[in-house]
Amino acid sequence: MSSEVVLLGCPAPAKLNLFLHIIGRRDDGYHLLQSVFQLIDRCDTLDFYVRNDRQIKRINSVHGVPENDDLCVRAARLLQQYSNSQLGADIQLHKVLPMGGGVGGGSSDAATTLLALNYLWGCHLQEAELMHLGLQLGADVPFFIGRTNAFVEGIGEQMTSLATPERWFLVIEPGVHVPTPTIFSAKELTRNTKPVKITDFSNAAKVEWKNDLQAVACALHTEIQQAIDWLRQFELNIGDAKMTGSGSCVFCSFADEETAKSIQSKVPNRWKSWTAKALSQHPINSKINL
Known part of the structure; x- marks a missing residue:
């Protein structure tokens, strides 16, 4: 009981x-x-x-x-x-x-x-x-x-x-499931990207911020590539639209909620999509005295 x-x-x-x-x-x-x-x-x-x-x-x-x-x-x-x-x-x-x-x-x-x-x-x-x-x-x-x-x-x-900027994200679910072990074990996976420093993150011009798992996932699932290609028409900087983790969700960041929701209204019906706000801390902090 x-x-x-x-x-x-x-x-x-x-x-x-x-x-x-x-x-x-x-x-x-x-x-x-x-x-x-x-x-x-x-x-x-x-x-x-x-x-x-x-x-x-x-x-x-x-x-x-x-x-x-x-x-x-x-x-x-x-x-x-x-x-x-x-x-x-x-x-x-x-x-x-x-x-x-x-x-x-x-x-x-x-x-x-x-x-x-x-x-x-x-x-x-x-x-x-x-x-x-x-x-x-x-x-x-x-x-x-x-x-x-x-x-x-x-x-x-x-x-x-790390402190990150306030922003909104549009996230698309392409409707495919990507097994993480498959991506990491792929012989095509790039494993020699040059290391960056935490201080580089605030100066995006220095570094190409990418997802090294993305190419392998897109080769296996064309829907992921199609979703990224669709989002790219709205990105502010080249490469903003990308996959998260080992996939399959893809996202792009925007300065405000209005812009994110406006672009979400244009997402093709074959994909599920949602908008979300960047958080600076875990929301459970307001429920539990940690």
Whole structure:
């Protein structure tokens, strides 16, 4: 049975990779990358109901995701085991973000679960401990636990907080699912992009900000290339329209909401699209005293 201790409407925001460079590969096969991760206000939301019997259950169905495979459930069980908490939780996930879209939906859900249950269960784990746990669930999870935009390096584990400009994004879902391992294992993938410095990011003229995974994904799925080509007619600077992560979502940034929504109204009906605002910090900060 659930107790009366609840936390409703916890946001799990999407992220966009403002660029993604592959600069090398380690002996163990992991790729070395550089990227800027940008939080946006498009979110899944989660409801948590504390249980006193240590059971952890997802109380709604999510299409294509069995309960035991759900990163939220796995995150809750991992935290419970690590902290030896005697409490459990019913979890309800309201899914908005696309799966296989490169916007970090599953990782963000897991991070919000760790943050919320650490608070509700009174585990009092520090951010570094939660990040360590999160890394066991996925490479992007620690970023969402950090709750700020970041310049990301290494295999994704080295993060430096970064201030990013206020802007709006138009995001298109081309309707294809891109398996991340397929992209990273492709022999055509560029793996020798010249490293950049965090200070370069504010001076875009110095660097071609691109997504090195984009060419491989577009070769596999022509819909991604078509969406990028369509967005390019509206970009302010060459290369603004690009894919995020390993795909399949593509995006372009604009100075204001009115411009983004005006261009969204022109998106061909065969694609799903949405607009989102850049965030400077994780929206869960307003719900939980972290």
